[in-house]
Amino acid sequence: MQALADWIGLPPSLFMISLAVAFLAGAVRGFTGFGLSAVVMASMVVFLPPVDLIPICFLLETTASLVMFRGGFRDADRRMSLTLAAGSAVGTPLGLLATTSIPSEISKAVALTLVLALSVFQFFKVNLKLFEIRGALSVTGIVSGIATGLASVGGMVIALYVLGTAHEARKMRASLVLYLFASMAVSFVALLYFDVLNETSLKRGIALAPAVLVGVYVGSRLFSQRLQSAYKSFCLGLLIMLSCAGVLRLFLT
Structure with missing residues (x-):
């Protein structure tokens, strides 16, 4: 364990915490189809800066996407997922450009608050009809x-x-699942362009990948017919919790 911790540049105690976080994030991803990066960011940002976590999240998301792809492609609304991924590919460079003129704290607060508000509306079944607007998918x-x-x-x-x-x-x-798989290529190019996918992050991603795989397996097994009725409520609750955690972290730092 000590040798592996030294290899990835983390103390053994933090490496063990990272493994636990990776397992939890994988379980969330396995059950919901999303949330891995958000869980990792919310939990590990205490001891690793976001710039170090972004490539780790990418590698762990890639690991999860590869093992979940088959079911995702078979059962997904492929038109919706691929259209969303294409739109995301257009929007990501715009967002990266905007970071040069908008303070990151403000942009994060606005984005997280918006997600929080819309999640609460959906959770309490307030129909805003935002998803019925023409062109809503691409937008x-x-x-x-x-x-x-x-x-x-x-x-x-x-x-x-x-x-x-x-x-x-x-x-x-x-x-x-399919959306996240389709988005990997854009994320990979962006990480290379901004030179954040380095040797250390690669080692950490490799070291944490097995824990994610176990978590994905557990989460996928939990996605049974009996629990599917609670899927939407669980996911909305997760979005609310992650949004609140993100907003609180911004105000406390």
């Missing part, structure tokens, strides 16, 4: 890309849109 993809560039919360925007559809739980989850 949501672009907005999610901008949110990714500004505050790394694009996945939460997509999850919010998918949860607002009338699809059954299995199709919602699969659509999120």
Whole structure:
């Protein structure tokens, strides 16, 4: 354990915490189809800066996407997922460009507050009819890309849109899985362009990947017919919790 901790540049205690976080994040991803990066960010930002966590999250998301892809492609609303991914590819550079003129704290607060408000509305079944507007699918993809560039919360925007559809739980989850898989290429190019995918992050991603795989397996097993009825409420609750945690972290730092 000590040798592995030294290899990834973390004390053994923090490495053990990271493994636990990776397992939890994988379980959340396995059950909901999203949330891995948000859980990792919310938990590990205490001892690792976001710039170090972003490539780790990418590697762990890639690991989860590869093992979940088959079910995601089979059950997903492919048109919706791929359109959202295409829109995100357009919006992400815009968000990254905007970071040069907007303070990151403000952009994150705005994005997280928006996700929080819309999640609460959905949780309490307040129908804003935002998802019935013509062109909402493409606009949501672009907005999610901008949110990714500004505050790394694009996945939460997509999850919010998918949860607002009338699809059954299995199709919602699969659509999120397919979207994240399709978005990997854009994320990879962005990470290379901004030179944040380095050797240390690669080692950490490799070391934490097994814990994520176990978590994904556990989460996927929990996604049973009996629990699917609670899927939407659980996901909306997760979005609310993660949004609150993000906003609180901004105010406390």
